[in-house]
Amino acid sequence: MTLDFSILGTVWPALLRGTLVTVELTAAVLAVATPGGILVALLRGAPSRTLRTVLATLSWICRGVPPLLLLFFVFFGLPVIGIKLPPLPSAVIAMSLYMSFYFGEVFRAGLNSVPAGQWKAAEALGLSPARTLIRIILPQTIPAALPPYISHATEILKGTALAAAVSVPELTSAAKQVFVVTFRPFEILIAAAAIYAILDSLLLVLQIYGERWAARRSAAR
Amino acid sequence: MNFALLAEYGPALGQGLLNTIFLSVVTLAIATPIGAAIALIRETRIPWIAIPAAIYVNIFRLLPALLVLFFSFYALPQFGLRLSPMTAAILGLSIVGAAYMSEDIRGGLAAVDQGQYRAAKALGLSYPHIIRRIIIPQAIPLIIPPYVTRAIIMVKATSLASLVAVGDLTGEAVRATSITYEPFMFLIMAGALYLLLSGALALFQMWAEERMARARRPRTSLTVKAAQV
Numbered sequence: 001m002t003l004d005f006s007i008l009g010t011v012w013p014a015l016l017r018g019t020l021v022t023v024e025l026t027a028a029v030l031a032v033a034t035p036g037g038i039l040v041a042l043l044r045g046a047p048s049r050t051l052r053t054v055l056a057t058l059s060w061i062c063r064g065v066p067p068l069l070l071l072f073f074v075f076f077g078l079p080v081i082g083i084k085l086p087p088l089p090s091a092v093i094a095m096s097l098y099m100s101f102y103f104g105e106v107f108r109a110g111l112n113s114v115p116a117g118q119w120k121a122a123e124a125l126g127l128s129p130a131r132t133l134i135r136i137i138l139p140q141t142i143p144a145a146l147p148p149y150i151s152h153a154t155e156i157l158k159g160t161a162l163a164a165a166v167s168v169p170e171l172t173s174a175a176k177q178v179f180v181v182t183f184r185p186f187e188i189l190i191a192a193a194a195i196y197a198i199l200d201s202l203l204l205v206l207q208i209y210g211e212r213w214a215a216r217r218s219a220a221r
Numbered sequence: 222m223n224f225a226l227l228a229e230y231g232p233a234l235g236q237g238l239l240n241t242i243f244l245s246v247v248t249l250a251i252a253t254p255i256g257a258a259i260a261l262i263r264e265t266r267i268p269w270i271a272i273p274a275a276i277y278v279n280i281f282r283l284l285p286a287l288l289v290l291f292f293s294f295y296a297l298p299q300f301g302l303r304l305s306p307m308t309a310a311i312l313g314l315s316i317v318g319a320a321y322m323s324e325d326i327r328g329g330l331a332a333v334d335q336g337q338y339r340a341a342k343a344l345g346l347s348y349p350h351i352i353r354r355i356i357i358p359q360a361i362p363l364i365i366p367p368y369v370t371r372a373i374i375m376v377k378a379t380s381l382a383s384l385v386a387v388g389d390l391t392g393e394a395v396r397a398t399s400i401t402y403e404p405f406m407f408l409i410m411a412g413a414l415y416l417l418l419s420g421a422l423a424l425f426q427m428w429a430e431e432r433m434a435r436a437r438r439p440r441t442s443l444t445v446k447a448a449q450v
Binding site: 060063064065066067068069070071072075076079080085115158159160161164165172175176179182185186189192193196197200201 | 243259282284286287288291292295296298299300373378379380381383384391394395398399404405408409411412416419420446447
């Protein structure tokens with residue numbers, strides 16, 4: 001069978017729409033899971049033993065179960081507790097749920113890299129805990145947390161393909177929708193793969209710059 | 222918990238579990254030797270084999286695994302190669318898994334002190350001999366933890382097979398869920414079974430690390446004694 005890439009001339013608007021949804025989904029999950037991860041990281045250092053155990057168990061479950069299963073769980077489960085949402089927000093909720101715990105691990109390692117004396121010093125200077133966290137502690141975690149943060153962001157980008165299973169019209173499902181009618185799966189999937197590769201590369205470029213910046217910062221200190 | 226429904230869909234879920242275990246075992250059995258071979262090929266640093274290996278690894282690490290599964294399931298028939306859902310899933314998951322796994326193995330190989338290469342070379346050992354007798358035995362304890370982490374990720378990734386019509390644990394649980402409108406029961410059961418599978422792998426890791434530690438102990442105590450002398 002010969003390959004005929006001219007089909008892309010017809011289907012590109014669908015792929016473009018899918019790409020935009022993929023970017024939107026990735027950005028939304030990052031926007032929810034980043035503060036979620038910081039919260040998880042802070043709470044896992046909380047004095048309450050019960051709270052720490054509950055969080056550790058939740059983290060173990062959410063990271064031990066296939067993301068696809070969690071997606072279905074949220075998709076089927078939310079309407080039962082009276083929350084009716086379109087597919088896209090449910091996908092954002094499900095993905096943010098497990099990514100928060102992955103980010104929690106990242107930020108916990110970052111927080112541990114800041115000496116405890118910093119908290120005490122800020123307290124001695126009369127800064128409120130919230131201000132200490134935002135102005136003193138978090139900026140110092142960036143060099144340690146940035147590289148794993150961006151590699152997890154790449155995982156999110158690739159993970160958005162799962163949303164195809166709950167009929168979110170992102171890139172993978174857009175590709176599927178057009179190849180089942182055009183019978184040209186190979187050409188269309190190659191195009192989708194190229195788009196994913198480009199999006200991934202953008203994140204990788206960000207990572208390279210981020211790592212350089214972090215190295216400069218820690219060298220300056 | 223609705224026991225009538227459980228009795229009705231229990232067997233399907235059990236079959237799904239068996240399919241998930243089968244998929245996991247087969248993909249791991251295929252991906253491990255391929256991943257190891259790629260890691261060794263890249264370590265040789267011979268350009269005409271190491272560069273294609275690097276390209277393979279980096280292409281498949283950039284793509285969503287689901288997209289690769291779609292390739293093997295939907296796009297191969299275009300070339301007259303029609304695979305059953307299970308075969309297509311095994312092919313796709315093994316290709317992706319091997320790419321990631323080669324990175325974990327390569328990390329372990331690279332972590333072995335480079336002085337070991339030079340020392341073995343100075344003793345006149347051939348390259349295959351150095352790799353087989355000097356590097357690999359030292360790399361295995363370093364490789365086991367990331368290997369098991371990767372194996373757990375691959376077991377979780379077998380759930381993608383449900384999207385190319387394989388009746389695996391996720392597929393059966395979702396089917397039962399959408400037929401019975403029982404939103405939580407089957408999905409929670411499936412989740413618990415996945416946790417059991419990754420728990421089993423974690424136990425294997427503990428066992429393997431324990432065994433390694435035991436195999437190493439006499440040697441370390443000798444070196445300590447030698448140092449004291």
